[in-house]
Amino acid sequence: AQTVTQSQPEMSVQEAETVTLSCTYDTSESNYYLFWYKQPPSRQMILVIRQEAYKQQNATENRFSVNFQKAAKSFSLKISDSQLGDTAMYFCAFSRMEYGNKLVFGAGTILRVKS
Amino acid sequence: AAGVIQSPRHLIKEKRETATLKCYPIPRHDTVYWYQQGPGQDPQFLISFYEKMQSDKGSIPDRFSAQQFSDYHSELNMSSLELGDSALYFCASSPIGLARQYFGPGTRLTVT
Numbered sequence: 001a002q003t004v005t006q007s008q009p010e011m012s013v014q015e016a017e018t019v020t021l022s023c024t025y026d027t028s029e030s031n032y033y034l035f036w037y038k039q040p041p042s043r044q045m046i047l048v049i050r051q052e053a054y055k056q057q058n059a060t061e062n063r064f065s066v067n068f069q070k071a072a073k074s075f076s077l078k079i080s081d082s083q084l085g086d087t088a089m090y091f092c093a094f095s096r097m098e099y100g101n102k103l104v105f106g107a108g109t110i111l112r113v114k115s
Numbered sequence: 116a117a118g119v120i121q122s123p124r125h126l127i128k129e130k131r132e133t134a135t136l137k138c139y140p141i142p143r144h145d146t147v148y149w150y151q152q153g154p155g156q157d158p159q160f161l162i163s164f165y166e167k168m169q170s171d172k173g174s175i176p177d178r179f180s181a182q183q184f185s186d187y188h189s190e191l192n193m194s195s196l197e198l199g200d201s202a203l204y205f206c207a208s209s210p211i212g213l214a215r216q217y218f219g220p221g222t223r224l225t226v227t
Contacts, residue, residue, distance in 0.1 A: 033214050043203055045158070045218035091157055095214060100146050100165050102173060103216060105157035 002027045002094050006106035013082045014114055020067075021077045021109050023092030029053075031097040034068065034075045039108075040088040048090070051075065053097075079111075087113045117141050121206050125162040127225045128155035128196050136191040136222045140208030144166060146170070148216060149181060150205040164189055196226045 013019035025034070028053045036048040047103045051068050058066050063083075067076045081084055092106040120139040128134050140147050140217050146165045150158040160173035164183035178196075183189045193200060207216035213226075 041150075041222075043221055045205060045207075045221075047215065047217075050215065088167070097214070100163060100170050101214075102148060102160040102163060102171055103150075103158070104160070107157050 002029070002032075002096070004020070004092050004094050004104055004106035006092055006109050008020070008109045009010045009107070010110045010112070012112040012114055013079075015082055015084060017082055018078060018080045019082055019111065021079075021090055021092075021111065023075045023106055025073050025075065025092070025094050025106075027073070027094065027096070029096055033095045033097065034066075034078045035093040035103070036064070037091045037093055038086075038088045039091065040085075045091075049077065059065075082113045084113050084115060087111060119206055119208050121204075121216055121219040121222050123222060124220065124223075125223050125225075127227065130196055130198065132226075134193045134196060134224060136193070136204055136206075137223070138189045138191070138206030138208075138219060140187050140189070140206075141217055144208035144210045144217070145187065145207055146209045146211070147183055147187070148207040148209075149175075149189070149191050150207065152203040152205065152221075153199075154202070161191070169205050193224075198226050201226045202225060 032053045034051045038046045049061045063080045089108045093103045148163040149161040152158040161175040163171045167183045181191045203221045206219045
């Protein structure tokens with residue numbers, strides 16, 4: 001079974017600064033997907049970024065980028081130029097490569113962006 | 116762009132009652148997933164359907180059942196409700212060949 005661990009329950013950052021959220025996972029699979037989801041106070045689940053394990057290049061989406069270390073089973077999210085609207089719960093998630101597989105989530109990290 | 120629709124958005128039931136949650140996936144999405152998110156917790160996978168057949172099953176209580184209909188919408192039926200069933204229930208859908216799940220806004224179920 002796959003497990004996802006987020007060791008930072010809460011983090012805070014000043015507006016315009018950079019913050020990194022940590023995630024580690026455990027799996028015996030060699031190919032899989034990793035995701036970061038954002039859940040703002042509205043409780044909507046919003047996909048922030050996705051990484052395919054077979055790709056060595058780290059995924060980036062505007063101000064969001066990941067540091068994917070496959071051997072270490074680590075998948076951190078870096079948010080640059082933090083904005084007040086980034087305040088949310090962030091979940092790291094794992095999915096097996098086969099189509100239609102469920103998401104396994106970590107416990108989440110609450111990020112607060114301060115002005 | 117069309118999104119996943121869930122109804123109702125809020126539902127209040129008493130213990131031992133029955134609830135039905137509905138999910139309408141994005142058009143041409145053939146897979147539907149159900150997740151349960153308790154207060155302060157991460158979403159937990161309940162069950163999924165692909166082309167109207169159950170494709171995977173998670174920690175779904177025997178009191179719960181679900182199905183996907185010919186128009187691809189899905190319903191989660193919950194019977195003998197317990198206080199611990201109070202949660203946010205998400206439906207997500209994905210199109211064939213794309214490893215990305217699009218989440219609906221959720222149904223907030225409160226059992227009193």
